[in-house]
Amino acid sequence: MSKNILVLTGSPRKGGNSDKLADAFIAGAQKAGHTAVKFTTADKNIKGCRNCMTCYSKGTACSFQDDFNSLAPMVEQADMIVFATPLYWYSFPSQLKAAIDKFFSFMIGNRSLKIKECALLVCSGDKIESGFDGIIASYRLIANQMKWRDSGIITAPGFFAKDDILNSESLKKAEALGFAI
């Protein structure tokens, strides 16, 4: 069955390591017959959630107008969501985290999502796997809260400069994961 996959990226660095992970995953998913679109949170203006609890009461997901109101319908139409991101301070970059924070609106607005599964593609400058512990724990707790099945986590440690990830096994793994969806 063909799936509608939404890939949320976190890096402001165009063509950087996590962007390449996202593109590899998308290439694999498209080869398998799925539709995959990339939403670059760092190119958008998404402010932090204000906990005003008025989500969806004014016709849009968030009562404060920003680009989350363009993202929300894309989330509602997706069957799968993928987070493709660099590790920033052992966690999600603030641009992506702001979008995730506003997922609160789906709960407060009682919007049921079609999303059944998710994946995490994350790269880091340091070579240590344990640097990913925090972001993986957050990702798993978010997936559990949203009732999304984890379809795969790809960690890509040791890539610091923009093109470091080129020709790496990590890109092959990301493409294989996309193809296996």
Ligand SMILES: Cc1cc2nc3c(=O)[nH]c(=O)nc-3n(C[C@H](O)[C@H](O)[C@H](O)COP(=O)(O)O)c2cc1C
């Ligand atoms: C603000 C900032 C915070 C970072 N924090 C970490 C970190 O906690 N651990 C780490 O290993 N690398 C860290 N890095 C390095 C990036 O994860 C690494 O350069 C990554 O490849 C960037 O991915 P991109 O090319 O997709 O932007 C940080 C980089 C920046 C700019």
